[in-house]
Amino acid sequence: MLLKGLAALPALAIPLSFIVSSASAQTDALPSWNEGPTKASITDFVSRVTAQGGPDFVAPAERIAVFDNDGTLWVEQPMYVQLAFVLDRVKALAPQNPGWKTKQPFKAVLGGDMRALAASGEQGLMQLIGVTHAGMTSEEFAKITTDWLATARHPRFRRPYTELVYQPMLELLAYLRANGFKTYIASGGGIEFMRPWTDRVYGIPPEQVIGSSIKTRFEMRDGSPEIFRLPQINFIDDTVGKPVGINQHIGRRPIAAFGNSDGDLEMLQWTTLSGGPRFGLIVHHTDAEREYAYDRNSHFGKLDKALDAAGVNKWTVVDMKRDWKKIFPFAE
Template identity: 75%
Template sequence: MFVPRDLQTAARAVAVFVTVALTTTVALAQSDPLPSWNDTAPKAAIVEFVGKVTKDGTPDFVPEAERIAVFDNDGTLWIEHPMYVQLAFALDRVKAEAQNHPEWKTTQPFQAVLEGDMKALAAAGEKGLVELIMATHAGMTVDEFHKTVTDWIATARDPRFKKPYTELVYQPMLELLSYLRANGFKTFIVSGGGIEMMRPWTDRVYGVPPEQVVGSSIKTEFQMKDGVPTLFRLPQVNFIDDKAGKPVGINEHIGRRPIAAFGNSDGDLEMLQWTTMAPGARFGLIVHHTDAEREYAYDRNTEFGRLDKAVDAAAVNNWTVVDMKNDWKQIFPEK
C-alpha cells in the first residue's frame, strides 16, 4: 500500500514521541526516591526542603557538614503498639530470670509481669518500668547485654503480626533515611529507648551505625575481671533521653543543632522545637498513626506514644504531619 511521504514522517514523529514519553515515565517512576509515599503534601514538603538546602549558591543552601537529621525510633521508625518493644524485651527478661528471683512472685511490678496482670503493671507507672529495666538490663557486662539483645531481637515476635520486630519498621521512613543520606545528610536516631538496646541492630536495619544512636542509658563502670578489662552495667539511671532530655542528648552526643527532626509523640516535642525554632531552612515532621487496619490508630488517648501537645504545636510551627492511612502506600517492608 502506498503511504504519502508526509504521512510516513508524521507516523515516525508520533512513534518517537510515544517512545520518549514512555521512557521518561519509566525513568521518573524508577527515580522516585520515596516510592512508598503517596503524592500528597508531606512527600512534596520533604522533596522541596531537600532540594532547597542542597542547591548550592542559594540563600537556603546548607553545607553537608551541617545537614543533620534526627529521628525518634518508637512509633517513628518502627512499631510501638501494643507496647514499646523495649518493654516487651523487659517482660521477657523478667520471665526468663524469674527462677533466680523467687521474691519476684510477691513483689510488684514483677508479680504483675509473671501473672500477666497488665492492669497492675500499668498502675506501677514510670517508676515500675524503671524498676523492671534496672533489674533486667543491669548486672552484666556491656558485651553480655549486647548478646542478650541480639539473641532476643532475632527470635522475638510481635503478638499481632507474628513477625520479628525488625521487620515491623516503616518502609516509607526507610526510604526517607536513604533519600536524606543520598543528599548529604547524616542521620541520627534520638530515642527515649535504651541506647544499648538499639545499637546492636540499627546499622543493619536502618543504616544508622552505633555511634549515631542517642538514647537513654544506665550507668556503666570499668572493671578488671580476671585480667580482662570490661564495662559493667550498674542498676542506676544515667540519662533519660526523652522530652526535654532529647535536645540535651543531641547537644552532648552530636554537637550540632539538627536542621530536620522526625517524631511521632509528645516525647519528641522539645526535639522538634530545638531543631526548627532557629534561623535558616528547617524541617519538622510528625508521623500520625491513623491506620487501624494496616497498623494502629491512636493519638491523644494512649499510654504509648501519646500525641497531644506536639500535634497542636505542629499547626503553630508549620511542621509537616503525616497521615499514615492517606500518605503512605505501604506501612511495612514486603518480604
C-alpha cells in the same frame, strides 16, 4: 519513654540492600510515598538545602537529621518494644528467682496483671530494669538484646520486631543520606538496647544513636577490661532531654527532625524554631487496618500537644493512611 509508658499502662532484620539498593539509582527515591503536599514538602526542602549557590544552601557538614525511633521508624503498639523485652526477660529469669512469685512488681509481670504493674510506678520499673538491663557487661547485654530480637514476635503481626519498620521512613533515611545528610536516632528508648541492630536495620551506626541510659563503670575482670552496667538511671532522652542529648552527642543543631509523639515536641522545637532553612515532620498514626490509629488518648506514643504545635509551626504531618502506599517492607 519507657518510664512514661509503664506509668500510663491500663488494666530478623531486613537487609537494607533488600529495601533500597541506592536512592540515586531510582527514578523516585520515595516510591512508598503517595504524591501530594506531604511528599512534596520533603523533596522541596532537600532540593533547597542542597542547591549549590541557592539562598537556602546548607553545607554538607551541617545537614544533620534526627529521628525518633518508637512510632517514627518502627511500631510502638500495643506497647514499646523495649517494655516487651523487659517483661519477657523477667519471665525468662523467673525460674532462677522463685521468690518473684510473691514479690511485686515481679508478681504482676508473671501474672500478667498490668494494673498492678502500672501501680508499681517508676520505682517498680527501676527494679525491673535492675534485673533485666544491669548486672552485666555491655557486651553481655548486647547479646541478650540481639538474641531476644531474633526470637520475639509481635503479638498482632507475628513477625520479628525488626521487620516492623516503616518502609517509607527507610526510603526517607536513604534519600537524605544520598543528598549529603547525616542521620541520627534520638530516642527515649535505651541507647544500648538499640545500638546492636540499628546499623543493619536502618543504616544508622551505633555512634549515631542517642538514647536513654543507665550508669556504667569500667572494671578489670579476670584481667579483661569491661564496661559494667549498673542499676541506676543515667539519662532520660525524652521530652526536654532530647535536645540536651542531641547537643551533647552531636554538637550541632539539626536542620531536620522527625517524630510522632509529645515526647518529640522539644526536639522539633529546638530543631526548627531558629534561623535558616529548617524542617519538622510528625508521623500521625491513622491507619488501624494496616497498622494502628492513635494520637491524643494513647498510653504509648501520645500525640496531643505536638499535633497542635505542628499547625502553628508549619511542620509536615504525615497521615499514614493517606500518604503511605505501604507501611511495612513485607506488605504487598
